[in-house]
Amino acid sequence: MYHWDFYTVLQSFDLFLIGIWTTFLYTIGSIALGVVVGLVACFARLSRFAALRIAARSYQELFRCTPLLVQILWAYYALPMLLGVTISNTVAGLLTLSLYVGSFYAEIFRGGINAIDKGQREAAAAVGMSGVQAMTHIIMPQAIKKMLPAFINQSVIQVKNTSLLYAISVAELTYMTSVVNSETYRPLEAYTLAAVMYFVMLFPLTQVADHFERRMRRSD
Amino acid sequence: MTEPVISVRGLTKSFGNLDVLKGIDLDLMPGEVLGLIGPSGSGKSTLIRCLNMMETPTGGKFLFKGKEVSPRFRGKGGSIGTGDLRREVGMVFQHFNLFPHLSVLDNITKGPRTVLKQPRAEAEAVAMDLLAQVGLADKASAYPSHLSGGQKQRVAIARSLAMKPEVLLLDEVTSALDPELVGEVLGVIRRLADQGMTMVLVTHEMGFAADVASRVIFMEQGRIAEEGSPEDILRNPRSDRLRGFLSRFHG
Numbered sequence: 494m495y496h497w498d499f500y501t502v503l504q505s506f507d508l509f510l511i512g513i514w515t516t517f518l519y520t521i522g523s524i525a526l527g528v529v530v531g532l533v534a535c536f537a538r539l540s541r542f543a544a545l546r547i548a549a550r551s552y553q554e555l556f557r558c559t560p561l562l563v564q565i566l567w568a569y570y571a572l573p574m575l576l577g578v579t580i581s582n583t584v585a586g587l588l589t590l591s592l593y594v595g596s597f598y599a600e601i602f603r604g605g606i607n608a609i610d611k612g613q614r615e616a617a618a619a620v621g622m623s624g625v626q627a628m629t630h631i632i633m634p635q636a637i638k639k640m641l642p643a644f645i646n647q648s649v650i651q652v653k654n655t656s657l658l659y660a661i662s663v664a665e666l667t668y669m670t671s672v673v674n675s676e677t678y679r680p681l682e683a684y685t686l687a688a689v690m691y692f693v694m695l696f697p698l699t700q701v702a703d704h705f706e707r708r709m710r711r712s713d
Numbered sequence: 714m715t716e717p718v719i720s721v722r723g724l725t726k727s728f729g730n731l732d733v734l735k736g737i738d739l740d741l742m743p744g745e746v747l748g749l750i751g752p753s754g755s756g757k758s759t760l761i762r763c764l765n766m767m768e769t770p771t772g773g774k775f776l777f778k779g780k781e782v783s784p785r786f787r788g789k790g791g792s793i794g795t796g797d798l799r800r801e802v803g804m805v806f807q808h809f810n811l812f813p814h815l816s817v818l819d820n821i822t823k824g825p826r827t828v829l830k831q832p833r834a835e836a837e838a839v840a841m842d843l844l845a846q847v848g849l850a851d852k853a854s855a856y857p858s859h860l861s862g863g864q865k866q867r868v869a870i871a872r873s874l875a876m877k878p879e880v881l882l883l884d885e886v887t888s889a890l891d892p893e894l895v896g897e898v899l900g901v902i903r904r905l906a907d908q909g910m911t912m913v914l915v916t917h918e919m920g921f922a923a924d925v926a927s928r929v930i931f932m933e934q935g936r937i938a939e940e941g942s943p944e945d946i947l948r949n950p951r952s953d954r955l956r957g958f959l960s961r962f963h964g
Contacts, residue, residue: 616810620824620876621800623786630827634814
């Protein structure tokens with residue numbers, strides 16, 4: 494019978510805290526950058542210029558159709574060889590995560606905007622609004638409500654995806670758990686604890702997404 | 714002699730291979746109420762949508778108060794852009810197209826505040842006045858989803874009027890309404906006509922067109938087939954096609 498010993502593992506709780514904090518920073522940073530990238534890609538795809546549409550589409554497909562882990566390893570080990578410069582694991586990790594999530598955000602934003610009836614755009618134009626005014630005052634406020642559940646779900650996935658930075662030794666929660674494990678030789682407790690921590694962070698978020706989804710269905 | 718507000722010569726519109734408007738000549742005089750009638754597919758909705766550049770004409774001349782209308786948002790040189798045109802030429806849609814995320818009051822003040830940069834207090838005073846005119850002063854804080862179709866359309870009319878347009882375009886504004894709600898909307902339009910508002914209306918309500926319009930145009934296959942006073946067009950149609958079209962409405 495296995496003898497559970499969380500006490501030993503919990504003595505390294507400061508290491509877990511470092512991991513949680515780092516995971517949090519990478520999540521927030523890559524979501525913020527990803528929103529910017531996603532918005533740019535989204536409007537490029539809605540643009541009337543074919544070159545912009547093709548460029549945005551190519552970016553999206555490149556990042557959506559290759560595994561994130563491969564992208565991270567490529568950015569950290571391969572890209573520096575191509576460019577002849579060193580890239581820190583922080584930069585490689587943050588950049589890859591941001592570009593990856595941005596490609597999905599772009600699709601979520603585009604879907605939300607396209608879901609708005611074209612009569613809304615016409616009504617905005619009919620009172621003399623410019624395209625930008627119609628977008629900011631009429632289309633976006635409605636589209637954001639529609640895209641919120643999908644946006645939160647993608648962000649939940651993003652929190653979990655930071656764990657792949659383990660592969661390039663970023664001190665996020667999964668990596669720090671492996672450090673705890675190597676210090677205590679208690680993998681069962683260490684990784685169970687890590688799983689619990691991820692769950693505690695993410696469960697409230699999925700509940701929020703569900704809440705918005707229910708509210709959206711009611712108001713439709 | 715007074716100048717026409719809108720003047721159109723040889724206006725054409727094609728969607729791909731489909732020629733929807735095949736050369737329209739039209740002058741709209743101040744204070745005139747022009748009724749556009751015709752079978753579906755005759756081009757009357759496309760024509761009215763060209764008059765505020767909701768559709769960009771394929772060819773022909775389009776003047777607003779003597780100024781050429783440009784397809785760009787801002788006009789260049791002597792031409793007037795679509796942005797400026799639409800401040801002067803309001804449009805009310807068949808399906809209302811109210812902004813669902815805004816209250817009735819904000820629906821009406823949004824245009825004046827963002828486009829005309831009116832201060833909130835001023836825009837709201839105008840909006841309340843307009844709501845009173847369309848009989849919905851008590852609905853100012855309601856959201857569109859809580860209104861009936863007739864109420865929505867009256868708000869949509871108030872929203873257009875808040876821009877103080879020279880011309881109001883009404884594109885089948887009662888077609889999506891339950892029959893018992895048509896009257897309240899027509900009543901509002903009737904009062905606007907009495908106040909001297911220049912209007913173009915696409916309608917299937919022949920009785921109403923006869924009553925409110927000062928001139929009626931019968932369109933067929935992308936052309937103006939017949940035009941004249943409501944009596945001439947609706948009571949003494951010359952062509953067989955118009956007679957046939959009208960007989961379907963008189964039952």
